[in-house]
Amino acid sequence: MDNKGKSDIKIKQGAYQYFKENMGIIIAFIVLFGFLALNPITMHAFLTSQNMFNVLRQISTNMYLACAMTMVIILGGIDLSVGSIIALSGCVAAACVVRHGMSIPVSLIMGIFVGLLFGMINGFIIAKTTIPAFIVTLATMDIARGFAYVYTGGSPVRVVSKAWQFIGAGYIGRIPVPVIIMIVLLIITALIMNNTRPGRHIYAVGGNVTAAVFSGISVKKIKFQVYAYSGLMAGIAGVVLASRMYSGQPTAGNGAEMDAIAAVVVGGTSMAGGSGKIGGTIIGALIIGFLNNGLNLMNVNSFWQYVVKGVVILLAVFLDFVRNNKK
Numbered sequence: 001m002d003n004k005g006k007s008d009i010k011i012k013q014g015a016y017q018y019f020k021e022n023m024g025i026i027i028a029f030i031v032l033f034g035f036l037a038l039n040p041i042t043m044h045a046f047l048t049s050q051n052m053f054n055v056l057r058q059i060s061t062n063m064y065l066a067c068a069m070t071m072v073i074i075l076g077g078i079d080l081s082v083g084s085i086i087a088l089s090g091c092v093a094a095a096c097v098v099r100h101g102m103s104i105p106v107s108l109i110m111g112i113f114v115g116l117l118f119g120m121i122n123g124f125i126i127a128k129t130t131i132p133a134f135i136v137t138l139a140t141m142d143i144a145r146g147f148a149y150v151y152t153g154g155s156p157v158r159v160v161s162k163a164w165q166f167i168g169a170g171y172i173g174r175i176p177v178p179v180i181i182m183i184v185l186l187i188i189t190a191l192i193m194n195n196t197r198p199g200r201h202i203y204a205v206g207g208n209v210t211a212a213v214f215s216g217i218s219v220k221k222i223k224f225q226v227y228a229y230s231g232l233m234a235g236i237a238g239v240v241l242a243s244r245m246y247s248g249q250p251t252a253g254n255g256a257e258m259d260a261i262a263a264v265v266v267g268g269t270s271m272a273g274g275s276g277k278i279g280g281t282i283i284g285a286l287i288i289g290f291l292n293n294g295l296n297l298m299n300v301n302s303f304w305q306y307v308v309k310g311v312v313i314l315l316a317v318f319l320d321f322v323r324n325n326k327k
Helices: 003-021 023-038 049-074 082-098 104-128 133-152 162-169 177-195 197-207 209-214 219-244 256-266 278-297 302-326
Strands: none
Touching (some): 049 082, 049 177, 082 104, 082 256, 104 162, 162 177, 162 219, 177 197, 177 278, 197 219, 278 302
């Protein structure tokens, strides 16, 4: 058999394994999509191309966070700081344009760098100490949010520039720019997780830290890299969201960390660490996005939307618990 034939067999086996592992959430997504598509209340508005692109645009910033959060949770950690980093990154980027007269590309890079910096701080402390990631990122969540309020004086930093608005509200053809960025980041994350040594090491550390150490894996290095990547994704989400809202908002990203964790958990990644796929996270984020969209189209009270989302997350965690107990 030639190399092409072996490659085709490997791809088919990988696809079969993926569908086997994610059959539950795939069925859940199909049922949800079918319900919204066939429901007389939602069908006319739901199936339009405009609504589909709107949903993809709305979930794009959550998907940026969820890409890194998948790695963090597979590692056996958690990152609660990403929502606050979104606010600080967006405010810094907007202020660089308005207050400091920097060009828009440089300002966007500065905002992203702030996110990366906070991610590196998280990673350094978590890697070098035995302080739980929950406590470290809870602290940096407050620090980043506090800096956002101090830096802006609690007021939005508005940017009235067409070039600024392009990255968050612009289009390339008919496709929103945030969606294109989302696709690129998903590809990069999938390649890192599936085709690189650090990606394999993330699974090893999350599965068994002691075994990973005896295998010669630098656990500290992997933790640092994963949390730095999480900060980077939050920085990108921050500048995209600030561009979309035409301003840096110190209140932006409130609860974003919970949405990202929800997408990852609903997507089948185990909170115990060691298992999960970016493909599952994509489906999880789509389920959360279409669920929110469907509830809005049915004019469900926003308060009840929180209840429904909470029930979905609890159900996903319960299924993860059942799955782990069967192993």
